[in-house]
Amino acid sequence: METDKTVYRGRPDGAGRLPKEMAVYDLLDRLGVAYLRVDHEATPSIESCQEIDRLLGTEICKNLFLCNRQKTDFYLLMMPGAKPFKTKDLSAQIDSARLSFADETYMERFMDLTPGSVTVLGLMNDREHRVRLLIDREVLEAEYVGCHPCINTSSLRIRTEDLLEKILPQFGCGYTVVEL
Numbered sequence: 001m002e003t004d005k006t007v008y009r010g011r012p013d014g015a016g017r018l019p020k021e022m023a024v025y026d027l028l029d030r031l032g033v034a035y036l037r038v039d040h041e042a043t044p045s046i047e048s049c050q051e052i053d054r055l056l057g058t059e060i061c062k063n064l065f066l067c068n069r070q071k072t073d074f075y076l077l078m079m080p081g082a083k084p085f086k087t088k089d090l091s092a093q094i095d096s097a098r099l100s101f102a103d104e105t106y107m108e109r110f111m112d113l114t115p116g117s118v119t120v121l122g123l124m125n126d127r128e129h130r131v132r133l134l135i136d137r138e139v140l141e142a143e144y145v146g147c148h149p150c151i152n153t154s155s156l157r158i159r160t161e162d163l164l165e166k167i168l169p170q171f172g173c174g175y176t177v178v179e180l
Contacts, residue, residue: 007055008037012154020112024121024149028158031166036157042116043152049081053146056157060146061139063118065107065131066090069098074106078120078145079136079180086180093178094134117152120145120163123171133168133175140164140177 011025028035038055049060064077064085073096079085087099107113110130111122123131139145144157158167168175 005055006038008039010035010037012037012039018151020125020150021154023124024156027121027124027167027170031162031170033158033162033166037149037154039154041153043148043155049146049155052155053081056144056146056155058142058144058146058157060148060155061120063120063147065102065111065113065118066099067102067106068096069100071102071106074102074110074131075099075134076111076118076120076123076131077134077136077178078139080138083136083138083180089180090134090178094132094176113150117148117150119148119150121147121156121167122150123168123173125150126171126173129172133173134178135175137177137179 011029014022036056038052040052043049053059059081061078062081066075066077067073091097091099104115110126112125113122123133140160142160145160145163146155146157148154149156
């Protein structure tokens with residue numbers, strides 16, 4: 001993966017950027033949230049983010065978009081990138097049996113995201129609050145959260161405190177702490 005080794009403070013100029021990505025920078029700037037940014041080629045998996053992690057000085061979160069068997073309840077799970085995911089461990093904590101990965105059509109409909117770009121920042125587009133946010137305790141204990149700005153060709157480092165106290169309240173979004 002080719003990565004621009006430059007770590008930027010703040011937003012890009014917007015040339016060649018998607019409106020949904022620029023909307024993230026608009027939001028962060030409006031809320032006074034400081035962030036570092038690295039631009040790179042599309043990241044197909046969490047394993048391909050190691051160089052980005054090193055540049056940002058934090059681990060990019062693994063973000064999983066899940067649903068129940070009936071496809072009536074949807075979840076966005078934030079967890080450490082290297083941590084293995086076991087469905088049964090999560091199902092018991094949130095009282096939802098038969099969890100599976102949700103179809104990308106729901107991801108696009110609810111959060112305007114495509115596969116590979118799943119991010120907590122996509123919740124800014126979930127105006128009907130269809131997606132329940134689940135955060136692994138280890139993510140909450142870290143000083144920073146690494147995530148994409150609704151596109152997987154850039155990655156951001158944001159203070160966890162800013163995510164919880166400024167960003168999520170702006171979305172009208174609560175969260176459930178889980179331990180995986």
